[in-house]
Amino acid sequence: MKAKVHIFLKNGVLDVQGKAVEGALGGLGWTDVSNVRVGKVLEFDLKASDKSAAETEVKAMCEKLLANTVIESYRIEVA
Template identity: 65%
Template structure:
């Protein structure tokens, strides 16, 4: 199975990388961009074949390592 995890800073948390991207886009003439939030995508190849077990494993991975749940939120997709 494949899993995809999307990790983003929570709303209200300062995103300096997003601000830098927004500024750079403005410098390149893309003036209509009012905000940018930058995150990360993590793709995992899993040996697990049961969808529910795979989702539970990836959620545990996120809670323990892949996301800093104090300042980041995450979503999990299993395919």
């Protein structure tokens, strides 16, 4: 199965990279852009018996390693 994890800073956490990108876009003429958030996407293959088992396994990975759940939120896709 293919797993994809989207990780972003939680609302209220300052996104320094997002602010830098927003400033750069504004400097290049895209002044209508605001509230830029930068995140990361992880994609990997996973051997699992079914989709539910895969989602449970990926959630455990996120909680233990992939995301800092104090300041980051995540969304899982399994196909």
